[in-house]
Amino acid sequence: MALTLQLFPIWAILFSTIAFAFPQYFIGLKGMIVPLLMMIMLTMGLTLTLKDFSRATQNKKAILIGVLLQFSVMPILAFLLAKGMEFDTPSLIGMVLVGTVAGGTASNVLCYLAKGDVALSITMTAISTLLGVALTPLLTTLLIGELVDIPMMDMLISLLKIVLLPVAVGVMLNRYCHKLITKSLPVLPLLSMFAIVVIIAVVVALNQSKLATIGLFVMLAVVLHNGIGLLLGYFISKRLGCSEQVCRTIAFEVGMQNSGLAVALAMKFFTPSAAVAGSLFSIWHxxxxxxxxxxxxKSPPSNNKSNELK
Incomplete structure (x- = not known):
């Protein structure tokens, strides 16, 4: 998994370059974006068990901090950056979608590499993913509903199909076909990486003519959004008395977004231009x-036990 994650940016950049040079080979795959994202969410579900959700009762404070930051800091920050940089409407929509979606599954692998609390990371990702089904359309409407017509109920229904259903199927398969699923676990990160790389390439191909003019500005916003999210996730949780290990975990949960979902929503309900922010975020984060x-x-936490109140 670690090697897969390290290679992801290389493959994403390579396929993006090919898609930019030869867009005709990827444009026809536009209809595959939603099915590919559903496959990613299914692979996430296959790595989860019902016990992962029950772990929420073991560290309520950390999970509450992570979820609150995830659905407050990231959406508001995305909106302020886009408005401050005077983005056009599609780019504004794209940034807000990146900010309002749940945390990304890559945070679990990064948490493991950073010697964070992996069980907590998985639990937080699962909970934010489920909450995001309702909060993503709600927050998007609250932030830009006056500027753009947001199909809130349609988004909610799509999120139930794209996110909740595949995750639930994955969890059930993991429960009743656990031995078979365990054998396939090493392949799941590869499948997710492949799906995200293809999604990014398709978006690049669809926006080839526009990337030269908007790409650098959106990239700057994406870098700031991700960086500030990581910093605030770490230092706010530290300020609130969390252990070093938990602070690292929350930093990744807040700073890493499910940008593949943001891309799919942008493509389904808005325009290809609105998917640029999510594609760039997928690479950069x-x-x-x-x-x-x-x-x-290189610097393991001196005390891996959380010192906060349960």
Whole structure:
């Protein structure tokens, strides 16, 4: 898994370059974005058990902090960055979608590399993913509903199909076909990586003519959004009395977004231009997260036991 994550940015950049040079080979795959994302969510479900959700009762404080930061800091920050940089409407929509979706599954691998609390990371990702089914359309409507017509109920129904259903199927398969699923676990990160790389390539191909003009500005916003999210996730949780190990975990949960979902929602309900932010975030957050995880890996937490109230 660690090697897969390290190679992800390379493959994403390679396929993005090919898609930019030869968009005709990827444009026809536009209809595959939602099915590919459903496959990613299914692989996430296959790695989860019902016990992962019950772990929420073991560290309520950390999970509450992570979820609150996830659905407050990231959406508001995305909106402020897009408005401050005077993005056009599609780019504004794209940034807000990146900010309002749940945490990304890559955070679990990065947490492991950074010697964080992996069980807590998995639990937080699962909980934020489920909450995001309702909160993503709600927050998007609250932030830009006056500027853009947000199909809130349609988004909610789509999120139930794209996110909740595949995750639930994955959890059930893991429960009743556990031995078979265990054998397939090493392949799941590869499947997820392949799916995200293809999604990014398709978005690049669809936006080839526009990337030259909007790409750099959106990339800057994405870098700031991710970086500030990581910093606030770490230092706010530290300020609130969490252990070093938990602070690292929350940092990744807050700073890493399910940008593949943001891309799918942008493509389904808005325009290909609105999917640029999610595509760039998919590449960048794995680069920045890998660098941060590598740094933290060299300095293990002195005390792995959480010191906060349960």
């Amino acid at each position: 794995n680069v920045s997260g890998s660098v941060l995880a590598s740094h933290w890996q």
